[in-house]
Amino acid sequence: MSTLNSKDKSIIAISSYTAQGKLSELKKSLNTGLDTGLTVNEIKEIMVHTYAYCGFPRSIRGLQTFMEVVEERKLKGITDNIGKDASLIANDSSKYERGKKILGELTGTPQPDKLSGYSAFAPTIDTFLKEHLFADIFERDVLSYAQRELVTISVISAIGDADPMLQAHLGISLNVGWTSEQLKEFITVINPTIGKEKSTAATAVLHQVLKNRPSK
Numbered sequence: 001m002s003t004l005n006s007k008d009k010s011i012i013a014i015s016s017y018t019a020q021g022k023l024s025e026l027k028k029s030l031n032t033g034l035d036t037g038l039t040v041n042e043i044k045e046i047m048v049h050t051y052a053y054c055g056f057p058r059s060i061r062g063l064q065t066f067m068e069v070v071e072e073r074k075l076k077g078i079t080d081n082i083g084k085d086a087s088l089i090a091n092d093s094s095k096y097e098r099g100k101k102i103l104g105e106l107t108g109t110p111q112p113d114k115l116s117g118y119s120a121f122a123p124t125i126d127t128f129l130k131e132h133l134f135a136d137i138f139e140r141d142v143l144s145y146a147q148r149e150l151v152t153i154s155v156i157s158a159i160g161d162a163d164p165m166l167q168a169h170l171g172i173s174l175n176v177g178w179t180s181e182q183l184k185e186f187i188t189v190i191n192p193t194i195g196k197e198k199s200t201a202a203t204a205v206l207h208q209v210l211k212n213r214p215s216k
Contacts, residue, residue: 004182006036009189011147014046015154016193018062019054025193026062030069039083040070045142046151052133053155086140099130102138106145106172145176153186157202158194166202170209180210 004012010033017026033043043066051059073080091098100111119126138148149172156166173183183206191199 004185004189007033007038008150008182010036010038011046011150012154012186012189013193014043014062015050015151016158016190018047018050019058019155019158020194021058021061022193023061023065026065027069030066031073034069034073034078034080037081039081041083041085041142045086045140049137049143049148049151050155052137053152054159084142086142089139091139095131095135096127098139099132099134102134103130106134106138106149106175107168108175146173146178149173149176149178150186153183154190157190157198160194160198160201163201163205166205167209170206171213174209174213180213183210 010029013029014026014033017023017029030043034040044063047059047062047066050062070080104111114120115123115126119129138145143151149169152169153166153173156162156169170183174180178186187199187203187206190202194202
């Protein structure tokens with residue numbers, strides 16, 4: 001059985017606590033994450049990714065907390081692995097089209113040319129979504145698509161009351177390589193960080209996603 005490793009579990013906790021602004025718990029999970037082998041730059045990238053789903057205030061407070069953790073560990077004589085920086089994206093083609101393509105890869109469905117739903121109601125948000133989230137952020141290489149989706153479902157579960165978005169990203173998580181067993185374990189890992197009510201809601205959404213997933 002394929003299970004989540006210690007780094008995966010740290011990504012879940014860090015993302016969840018960042019989204020909720022639970023800074024004392026976040027501090028502990030950041031130390032654990034570094035101890036399990038996450039690099040400083042990987043954790044920075046996790047924080048950067050969270051802002052797209054829970055906003056700049058939570059993300060920046062998370063980064064400020066991480067700065068404290070890194071400094072405290074230095075004073076204790078701990079040398080953490082900085083890790084690689086994000087590569088420059090040398091692509092001057094349309095960011096909208098790049099983001100549209102990446103979204104299609106993630107969902108496994110080519111994106112339509114005609115907007116519908118909220119995108120048609122407010123086309124500006126469709127532009128921001130494709131150009132910034134799926135081009136500027138998802139195109140970066142410090143984290144894989146799978147890791148980014150783990151951050152995403154952790155944040156959405158933690159903020160709660162966003163079931164359609166959680167459903168969509170749980171489906172994407174399956175597309176990018178997470179197994180149904182790993183996603184069930186995800187619920188177990190995030191449960192103590194978000195409490196019974198939100199965990200129950202996330203479990204129900206996952207159950208629906210797996211029930212509707214075509215068998216291969």
